[in-house]
Amino acid sequence: MEQDQYINALIELHCEMERQGPGDEVFSKHILSLLPELPEKPRIVDLGCGSGAGTLVLAETFNTTITAVDFSGPFLVELENRAKAKGMDHLVQILECDMGNLDWPAGSVDLLWSEGAAYNLTFAGALKYWRPLMAPGGIAVVSEITWFTDDIPEPVFEYWQNAYPEIASENENAKRAEAAGFKVLDVHRLSSSAWWTNYYDPLIERMNTLRPSADTIMQDVIKETEEEIEMFRNYDDIYGYSFYLLKGV
């Protein structure tokens, strides 16, 4: 029950935000421009889409239907509204379900996009689960929180051991991707400035809006979010998001 209330507060904190995690439209478009050519009518999915920052970039880029999956209804409603406002609702098909329990046929995805979400299944777990869904030669772009150095100061190491012990280096994550049956085409790092401009700065504003009326659960969520932000402020050279460009082999 308390866990549900915590998740609901986390969802409320991230509502009315363009993104629910770090990312950047220009960076995403650049990554999409690097991908091998897709089939004429590619089947494209955005897993853990949130309110659809990535979905809308995919819809605009490929002008085809994007299946946008998230288990949080409020984010999907926001995605629908945003797609309508941009005249792109005919290109977005939302699916409210668990991205770790999809009943899709094997080989049915040409491009799998998942930004800031795979960690919920763990990077290795997500890739292992999603690999059979990939069409022959299908491409996956999956971002994952990643160590940028081997020399990790104790406070940030401890923080991540507690928050997400699976965090690993790009080399280790590349090995995990290979073990799941993907070839690693490339790895690109999201800039620190994208974290601030597109995610943390709006999140700080949102926390300031909610703080005066926050109940104890929302206060806890805000406190933990502030700790996360402080960690990144101090250690953005030690960790960040890497985007793994993968091909099913």
Ligand SMILES: C[S@@+](CC[C@H](N)C(=O)[O-])C[C@H]1O[C@@H](n2cnc3c(N)ncnc32)[C@H](O)[C@@H]1O
């Ligand atoms: C950090 S947010 C990223 C959202 C979006 N991709 C973005 O970059 O703005 C992670 C998203 O994954 C969703 N999520 C987490 N676990 C999930 C699961 N098992 N199935 C479906 N969605 C999930 C959350 O509801 C949330 O919207």
